[in-house]
Amino acid sequence: MDFFRRYIMFIQLLFMNWVGKLGVILASTAFISFFILEGLSLIGVFRSTYTGIVTYFIIPVIFIIGLILLPIGWQMQKKKTGTTLHNVFTDKLGDGSIGTHNFWEKVIPVVLILTVVNVLFIVAAGSSAMHYMDDSEFCGTACHTIMGPEWQVYSVSPHSRVPCVDCHIGEGVEALAAAKINGAWQAIAAMFDLYNKPIGTPIHNLRPARETCGKCHWPEKHYGSKLVKIERYKEDEANTKQYTTLNLKVDAANGVGSGIHWHIAEDNEVRYSSVDDLREDMIWVEVKQANGEYKRFTNKHLADSTFDSIEPRIMDCVDCHNRATHIYEQPDAALDKAMARGLIDTELPFIKREGLAAIITQHEVKTEGLAAIEERLSAFYAIEYPDQKFENLESSIDAIQEIYDRNIHPEMKIEWNTYPNHLGHRVEFGCFSCHNFMQHEQSDGCFRCHNKHLLDETGATISDDCTLCHSILSLGERDPLQYLLDQDFRTFEEHKNTYFREEYLKNF
Numbered sequence: 001m002d003f004f005r006r007y008i009m010f011i012q013l014l015f016m017n018w019v020g021k022l023g024v025i026l027a028s029t030a031f032i033s034f035f036i037l038e039g040l041s042l043i044g045v046f047r048s049t050y051t052g053i054v055t056y057f058i059i060p061v062i063f064i065i066g067l068i069l070l071p072i073g074w075q076m077q078k079k080k081t082g083t084t085l086h087n088v089f090t091d092k093l094g095d096g097s098i099g100t101h102n103f104w105e106k107v108i109p110v111v112l113i114l115t116v117v118n119v120l121f122i123v124a125a126g127s128s129a130m131h132y133m134d135d136s137e138f139c140g141t142a143c144h145t146i147m148g149p150e151w152q153v154y155s156v157s158p159h160s161r162v163p164c165v166d167c168h169i170g171e172g173v174e175a176l177a178a179a180k181i182n183g184a185w186q187a188i189a190a191m192f193d194l195y196n197k198p199i200g201t202p203i204h205n206l207r208p209a210r211e212t213c214g215k216c217h218w219p220e221k222h223y224g225s226k227l228v229k230i231e232r233y234k235e236d237e238a239n240t241k242q243y244t245t246l247n248l249k250v251d252a253a254n255g256v257g258s259g260i261h262w263h264i265a266e267d268n269e270v271r272y273s274s275v276d277d278l279r280e281d282m283i284w285v286e287v288k289q290a291n292g293e294y295k296r297f298t299n300k301h302l303a304d305s306t307f308d309s310i311e312p313r314i315m316d317c318v319d320c321h322n323r324a325t326h327i328y329e330q331p332d333a334a335l336d337k338a339m340a341r342g343l344i345d346t347e348l349p350f351i352k353r354e355g356l357a358a359i360i361t362q363h364e365v366k367t368e369g370l371a372a373i374e375e376r377l378s379a380f381y382a383i384e385y386p387d388q389k390f391e392n393l394e395s396s397i398d399a400i401q402e403i404y405d406r407n408i409h410p411e412m413k414i415e416w417n418t419y420p421n422h423l424g425h426r427v428e429f430g431c432f433s434c435h436n437f438m439q440h441e442q443s444d445g446c447f448r449c450h451n452k453h454l455l456d457e458t459g460a461t462i463s464d465d466c467t468l469c470h471s472i473l474s475l476g477e478r479d480p481l482q483y484l485l486d487q488d489f490r491t492f493e494e495h496k497n498t499y500f501r502e503e504y505l506k507n508f
């Protein structure tokens, strides 16, 4: 009872002047609201990024400000009246139960217990905040403008259930500490608008793939092959459908046969040096040989130049899967996908051509872009087909707007192709798509290394044979299995069909 009385008194004491009052009110309101909010979110009343920010950041900060005000208030009081804490206590109590002889003995336990409670509270709130900061939803939505695009494309990707920290922060104390320091810098950058737009890639402090991807994926796994059927639409009135069917040779080829995951299989190593950070133009590429030496392919166009400063990089998952989860699409491929799924009605004349033209037009602001898509498409059908009523026009426009909304973020300067995907390559049309008669140079993705201008000392290249990475069962044909079905070729255009059928059957 005596202790409780001293507690009440202590608080009254702090109420001495307005600074003290404010301190007590702030600290105790923060203290109580933390537990109320935490309780409500535990029982599931609400749980959003914003309540998290309030509970774990704003409230603890208010609490600490409250605590800091207390000694300030007291100092002010002392200056004004000259009374010490001791005087006030003896005055207040009046009954002489606290005097010079027992002052510290009586007051210290109160101060001590309050201090312990305060420190415990700050530690608890701090660790909740750390935990909360690791939550994907926080990473993705707290700084809405900055991370919004990454969050949007991540949410519809194969890794949408994998927390951001699993790829961006490796295991172990060192990784965690590095990430927190980096995170603190990012918070400051966000506050003062110091970050890059768009956020630059590649990310240098991304943990090595074996620590992140390797936690869940097994590099030497036997992948076999993977049949992919790609549906494409022409830009004609009928939106003519075309099929490309590839059998991707995704195996790790551990000593047997060949395959795409050969690069990262045990014992294999490919390393490279590129002219700059973009990792697009290779100066040289090296492959580890069985005897431990490296065979080098040198870029004939860059042979005379010197680029010493670029540190060689050992190829890992992210050199191909750089868009493992933040998958930005190509405009025409995105439309084709939505058309194949029936989200965009392929019965709408010229919808591929018009949709494409609508989404590749640049706008300063996203809402403007979205409105322009609606306007353009509605106007097109109203003018060109005044007598026809298209039932699915509206839902098709919605689907086209969604593609734009997902991929384009003017506020972060993210346009089409801001973040190119290395998993694949640019596709040329006509005879060049396979022949490369004129040593035509291709780039992008796999063709950054698999091309005609990186030569070893014998003049050999890293193969860019069309069937090295995939068998081709159909290439922009009417039937998805065209080359399997054709027995003999009738026209010159079909000259390759037999070759592709035989290649596939041989490796089947």
Ligand code: HEC
Residues within 6 Å of the ligand: 136, 137, 139, 140, 147, 150, 151, 154, 159, 162, 163, 164, 165, 166, 167, 168, 199, 200, 201, 202, 203, 204, 206, 318, 321, 322, 323, 324, 325, 326, 419
């Ligand atoms: C499956 C692993 C994985 C997950 C999960 C993941 N990321 Fe990434 N992230 C990557 C890779 C890989 C890159 C590209 C690295 C490169 O090109 O150097 C990247 C790049 C980024 C970039 C740079 C911009 C860009 O698109 O290249 C940001 C920002 C980012 N991630 C934020 C996030 C946020 C926020 C989350 C959670 C909502 C998240 N990431 C979840 C693997 C992942």
Ligand code: HEC
Residues within 6 Å of the ligand: 158, 159, 162, 163, 166, 167, 209, 212, 213, 214, 215, 216, 217, 317, 318, 321, 324
């Ligand atoms: C926490 C576990 C986890 C981590 C870390 C992780 N993945 Fe995955 N990944 C998965 C799961 C689970 C799937 C299967 C998702 C599905 O089928 O819906 C998957 C699927 C994939 C796929 C197939 C995608 C598709 O289109 O089907 C690729 C490629 C892939 N991951 C690459 C990576 C790369 C590269 C990294 C590192 C940057 C990585 N993953 C990190 C769990 C993980």
Ligand code: HEC
Residues within 6 Å of the ligand: 249, 253, 257, 258, 259, 260, 262, 263, 270, 271, 272, 285, 286, 287, 315, 319, 320, 422, 423, 424, 445, 446, 447, 448, 449, 450, 461, 462, 463, 468, 469
């Ligand atoms: C950084 C350079 C580089 C990139 C990028 C690259 N490769 Fe390779 N790849 C090589 C080298 C080097 C070899 C071995 C060539 C040799 O020894 O003749 C190779 C070999 C291969 C092989 C044959 C493996 C075997 O079993 O013999 C396949 C298949 C392959 N790559 C597929 C791909 C695919 C698919 C991509 C794109 C997703 C790709 N590569 C991107 C450098 C690269």
Ligand code: HEC
Residues within 6 Å of the ligand: 209, 213, 214, 217, 218, 219, 223, 226, 228, 248, 250, 260, 261, 263, 264, 315, 316, 317, 318, 319, 320, 321, 423, 424
């Ligand atoms: C040389 C480029 C290259 C490298 C390096 C690479 N991959 Fe892949 N990976 C591919 C390609 C190409 C595909 C097929 C893409 C598709 O399905 O459209 C693929 C497919 C996958 C799949 C899906 C397989 C399936 O059967 O659906 C997983 C999972 C995967 N990769 C994980 C990894 C991991 C983990 C690493 C690093 C240890 C890695 N990859 C390194 C090119 C690569």
Ligand code: HEC
Residues within 6 Å of the ligand: 430, 431, 432, 433, 434, 435, 475, 495, 496, 498, 499, 500
């Ligand atoms: C889809 C890939 C592809 C396309 C596109 C293509 N070809 Fe071919 N072409 C091949 C293949 C594969 C062979 C080898 C056939 C065989 O060995 O049976 C070949 C063989 C040839 C040959 C025979 C000489 C040689 O090098 O073996 C000529 C000539 C030729 N193509 C010309 C053309 C012309 C001209 C075009 C454009 C109209 C064209 N090709 C388009 C894949 C293609």
Ligand code: HEC
Residues within 6 Å of the ligand: 228, 230, 244, 246, 248, 333, 423, 424, 425, 427, 432, 433, 434, 435, 446, 447, 450, 463, 464, 465, 466, 467, 468, 469, 470, 475
């Ligand atoms: C070094 C490996 C490699 C070589 C060589 C290669 N490709 Fe590919 N190709 C890929 C990969 C990987 C993809 C992506 C598959 C996917 O969508 O996941 C791809 C995709 C394609 C696509 C589908 C593109 C789309 O989205 O519509 C076509 C068409 C294609 N390749 C044709 C060719 C032709 C023709 C050649 C010969 C000039 C060739 N490829 C050589 C690896 C290769």
